[in-house]
Amino acid sequence: xxxxxxxxxxxxxxxxxxxxxxxxxxxxxxxxxQTSAGIYAWLPVGLRVLRNIEQIVREEQNAIGAQEVLMPxxxxxxxxxxxxRYDAYGPEMLRIRDRQDRELLYGPTNEEMITDLFGxxxxxxxxxxxxxxxxxxxxxxxxxxxxGVMRGREFFMxxxxxFDASYEDAVATYRRMMLAYLRTFQRLGVRxxxxxxxxxxxxxxxxxxxxxxxxxxxxxxxFDAALEEQDWLHENVDIADHASLEVFFNGVTRFYAATxxxxxxxxxxxxxxxxxxxxxxxxxxxxxxxxxxxTESMGISVSGPDGAQFFxxxxxxxxxxxxxxxxxxEASHDEAGIIWPDSVAPYRAAILSLKPGDEAVxxxxxxxxxxxxxxxxxxxxxxxxGVKFNDADLMGHxxxxxxxxxGAKEGKVExxxxxxxxxxxxxxxxxxxxxxxxxxxxxxxx
Amino acid sequence: xxxxxxxxxxxxxxxxxxxxxxxxxxxxxxxxxQTSAGIYAWLPVGLRVLRNIEQIVREEQNAIGAQEVLMPxxxxxxxxxxxxRYDAYGPEMLRIRDRQDRELLYGPTNEEMITDLFGxxxxxxxxxxxxxxxxxxxxxxxxxxxxGVMRGREFFMxxxxxFDASYEDAVATYRRMMLAYLRTFQRLGVRxxxxxxxxxxxxxxxxxxxxxxxxxxxxxxxFDAALEEQDWLHENVDIADHASLEVFFNGVTRFYAATxxxxxxxxxxxxxxxxxxxxxxxxxxxxxxxxxxxTESMGISVSGPDGAQFFxxxxxxxxxxxxxxxxxxEASHDEAGIIWPDSVAPYRAAILSLKPGDEAVxxxxxxxxxxxxxxxxxxxxxxxxGVKFNDADLMGHxxxxxxxxxGAKEGKVExxxxxxxxxxxxxxxxxxxxxxxxxxxxxxxx
Numbered sequence: 009x010x011x012x013x014x015x016x017x018x019x020x021x022x023x024x025x026x027x028x029x030x031x032x033x034x035x036x037x038x039x040x041x042q043t044s045a046g047i048y049a050w051l052p053v054g055l056r057v058l059r060n061i062e063q064i065v066r067e068e069q070n071a072i073g074a075q076e077v078l079m080p081x082x083x084x085x086x087x088x089x090x091x092x093r094y095d096a097y098g099p100e101m102l103r104i105r106d107r108q109d110r111e112l113l114y115g116p117t118n119e120e121m122i123t124d125l126f127g128x129x130x131x132x133x134x135x136x137x138x139x140x141x142x143x144x145x146x147x148x149x150x151x152x153x154x155x156g157v158m159r160g161r162e163f164f165m166x167x168x169x170x171f172d173a174s175y176e177d178a179v180a181t182y183r184r185m186m187l188a189y190l191r192t193f194q195r196l197g198v199r200x201x202x203x204x205x206x207x208x209x210x211x212x213x214x215x216x217x218x219x220x221x222x223x224x225x226x227x228x229x230x231f232d233a234a235l236e237e238q239d240w241l242h243e244n245v246d247i248a249d250h251a252s253l254e255v256f257f258n259g260v261t262r263f264y265a266a267t268x269x270x271x272x273x274x275x276x277x278x279x280x281x282x283x284x285x286x287x288x289x290x291x292x293x294x295x296x297x298x299x300x301x302x303t304e305s306m307g308i309s310v311s312g313p314d315g316a317q318f319f320x321x322x323x324x325x326x327x328x329x330x331x332x333x334x335x336x337x338e339a340s341h342d343e344a345g346i347i348w349p350d351s352v353a354p355y356r357a358a359i360l361s362l363k364p365g366d367e368a369v370x371x372x373x374x375x376x377x378x379x380x381x382x383x384x385x386x387x388x389x390x391x392x393x394g395v396k397f398n399d400a401d402l403m404g405h406x407x408x409x410x411x412x413x414x415g416a417k418e419g420k421v422e423x424x425x426x427x428x429x430x431x432x433x434x435x436x437x438x439x440x441x442x443x444x445x446x447x448x449x450x451x452x453x454x
Numbered sequence: 455x456x457x458x459x460x461x462x463x464x465x466x467x468x469x470x471x472x473x474x475x476x477x478x479x480x481x482x483x484x485x486x487x488q489t490s491a492g493i494y495a496w497l498p499v500g501l502r503v504l505r506n507i508e509q510i511v512r513e514e515q516n517a518i519g520a521q522e523v524l525m526p527x528x529x530x531x532x533x534x535x536x537x538x539r540y541d542a543y544g545p546e547m548l549r550i551r552d553r554q555d556r557e558l559l560y561g562p563t564n565e566e567m568i569t570d571l572f573g574x575x576x577x578x579x580x581x582x583x584x585x586x587x588x589x590x591x592x593x594x595x596x597x598x599x600x601x602g603v604m605r606g607r608e609f610f611m612x613x614x615x616x617f618d619a620s621y622e623d624a625v626a627t628y629r630r631m632m633l634a635y636l637r638t639f640q641r642l643g644v645r646x647x648x649x650x651x652x653x654x655x656x657x658x659x660x661x662x663x664x665x666x667x668x669x670x671x672x673x674x675x676x677f678d679a680a681l682e683e684q685d686w687l688h689e690n691v692d693i694a695d696h697a698s699l700e701v702f703f704n705g706v707t708r709f710y711a712a713t714x715x716x717x718x719x720x721x722x723x724x725x726x727x728x729x730x731x732x733x734x735x736x737x738x739x740x741x742x743x744x745x746x747x748x749t750e751s752m753g754i755s756v757s758g759p760d761g762a763q764f765f766x767x768x769x770x771x772x773x774x775x776x777x778x779x780x781x782x783x784e785a786s787h788d789e790a791g792i793i794w795p796d797s798v799a800p801y802r803a804a805i806l807s808l809k810p811g812d813e814a815v816x817x818x819x820x821x822x823x824x825x826x827x828x829x830x831x832x833x834x835x836x837x838x839x840g841v842k843f844n845d846a847d848l849m850g851h852x853x854x855x856x857x858x859x860x861g862a863k864e865g866k867v868e869x870x871x872x873x874x875x876x877x878x879x880x881x882x883x884x885x886x887x888x889x890x891x892x893x894x895x896x897x898x899x900x
Contacts, residue, residue, distance in 0.1 A: 015584060043525070129484075
């Protein structure tokens, strides 16, 4: 994209309403604009980040055999009356009456609808297990929406639901999902630590929240440093094998990790002092086993091997996709602006023309831009170099390709790595190879 | 996807509520399920088609320089009061009150919101033109939702909005969009004929609907056969050049085309008799120039070259993405089921195992499936061959790879082209090459 043509409004002033870094930076870098309290429009650059996150989430769901569907945003109250939650849900549910005075609602979550769909389609234990997910807009009518997309009212969420024939199978599904979540967050360039969460009346130990570490997090967190160090992408787990999943799960849960709500001082003191990590975290995911709560209340059963009907065991698994845009920024920024992890960055690089109109500069910039127009944001504006440097740092592209008149004459580019500030003087070809990861070093080395 | 594991409920019975072919076939082939009146959940196969259509629409919008944003589904009534449409819109607008008793609505369209966003960001004629689009769920509270996703209440739509500095520029944008639409529909494998539409108080000739020809269409259509024959993908138009766009536009609009609403018998009789085509059509797109209607009513101006403020000229451009799933089926099906055009098909081929459990059959099926698991639906169920043939015809994959015990022993596959019924006896390699388009013939030949 050529910045002169783009719908990319960067702001110099710090918006008054924004209390935390990610909210300020998302407004300043032109990622979103608020359209009503807690409701945002995504501008082109913000949307690219949202889609990158969504796609990584999707790939890791598919990798464990979950199937993607898409449920509507508007639901009938009937379903929620069947589960008993219609009256219980409270004022965060946005209730609607249509022109025929039927009670509808804007879905805050989809346990009821997916259980009903499952019941329409799946009739026998032979068709189990099933894991279904969708990535869809949800609405929760927060009394005080704040922190930008981190606690908005209309938000984008991946929610998955699983149906198993037995408790043992449901546990395996839960563990598979935990692995998918750890891999998802690692690919997003953030570390999210799984913490035991409240299971309420269900009991057991099958509820975990995933928290991204950031000083502005809403929860205090206490965890063993071992949980930060693991490489989940290369963890060798056979997801079809219950025993392998158990080894993996025990490998995660043997380390202490709790939010302040669940914190237990006695167990904490068992963690070696040099491995104790305290901080704050932002919840970006939650996995939860809840047994037959919905299948039973909604009367959804399937036939078993003996012909008798039984209620499948369920779990639900959420990732806050729009919230993650803010959480990634909270975890990865500095005074100058955002520092995008490579995997979610809207563009691989900014091309900064320090002298638009200079023949050599224009020619070199066009050559760079032409090599991968969709990967680069070309700052072709007639602005001072300082403005361009500041905007590029603010927007947080992983790389900056800086083209000035002196270098351009020799075909040279100054390459800057946003995260480290490292600078390289390279030929255009070498710069492109490094930025696009075609130099053999790949993304890992970058 | 292995059919035995998939969430793909095909139905033998014809659902009673479905009056038209696409609705019946979408239910029978397991593409969607209704969750409330006029509101649908998209099951895995239906969602794949929806995404394929969305992606083609997106690519053609990007190709003419439109930028993608994403506006929320829920809007504030304030915006609509500014344009004067809040009271005028009528009962099709789904009106909502939140917990603080503020008036919200589920967006039926986005002229107001995009004009407001534009006004926040764009201040000078130098930043024009701008064309912005999004693909988002909308809601129109139809009194009598019917025909499945063709006239649903919650529907998925691409809507684009353009802002130009002058009438001449706005006309060029309009023509560019017409080209993008013709290319989009051609790529989707349907012929959509542009027909002059009512411009209301705006006047002029800059309003066209695009209708897919199908016997169940809601409008009668009259058009010159020349409009069906053109290859828009290879039409040579320089989209940056006003004169080239004019030549293109005149080349389209010189041919008679009108819905029954706009039909004029006198002009119709000027069309040579052998080129007169009458039929019915389904509206799948609409492009519309409306000048300064919204910029003026909402007070959104930018500064001109002389420093004076002026109101940008606007147009809006819609494509019904979810409706197109139905429209494509209306235009492309037979007694046995759907016939997907290659470009939107959920899978390239079904693999039909005629004898699961037979060693040679299983091995060959696995080999075929392993070559491109994401491109194939592998019918590995223990069902009779007849059931599999019927389901494959019903679901409408462009190809069927039929594997029986006799052929499997020789490594042979029977390949069936769904659209024509042609059959080929081929080695596994040749069958894969033909189905995946790697045999040099490509998709066009298929």
